[in-house]
Amino acid sequence: MPDLAAIVIHCRDPYLLAPFWSAVSGLPVVDEDRAKLADRTLGPTEAVLLRDPHGRRPDLWISPTGDLPAPGRIHLDLVGDAEERAAVLEAGATVVRELPRWTVLADPEGNEFCLLPPHEAHAAEPSPGH
Template sequence: MPELASIVIHCRDPYLLAPFWSVVTGLPVADEDRVKLAERSLGPDEAVLLRDPGGRRPDVWLTPAAQLPGPGRIHLDLVGDAEERAAVLEAGATVIRELPRWTVLADPEGNEFCLIPRNEPDPRPVD
């Protein structure tokens, strides 16, 4: 069976979204890309890589795209506690709606994602 290797998030501004998704996923920006972000030296179509140093989780790529479809370019379901939720909000997420079993949030470019409390017995939302 194939394994999930990476998730690609198309974006307008990787300088904005790479740090945001690094905080939200806990995946650090790859060393080479961290330097390029700091120097603002990414090429016009150059992606930023977020990578788990231990290789246990899929990579996340923030890839600039000239044309972006409306909401729904990605949708991630994340599990987190109250402290992690606070960090996500502080990083720039906005609450779209509160549902009984999870919260729908949006990143700074409007991509929606769900945050499911860690204590939820069956974290498979249907939204």
């Protein structure tokens, strides 16, 4: 079975979403892209790479595009406790709806993702949106 190498999140504004997803995922923006974000010098179709420096997790690409499908360009299920939930909300996420076993959130551009508590991570069936 192939390994998962990367996840791509299509967006309108990589300057907005790259810092958000870096904070939420814990994956740092690579040095070259961090400088381009700071200087606002990304090309119109240039993606931003978030990479685990230890190579243990898949890369995360924040890729601008002019044609975005509705309702979202991705759907991720994340696992986090109450403290991590607070950090995700502080980073800019909004609560879309509370469900009995998880919470549906949205990033600053409206991409929905789910946050499952640690005890639900392996017991839960796929969340809505899959």
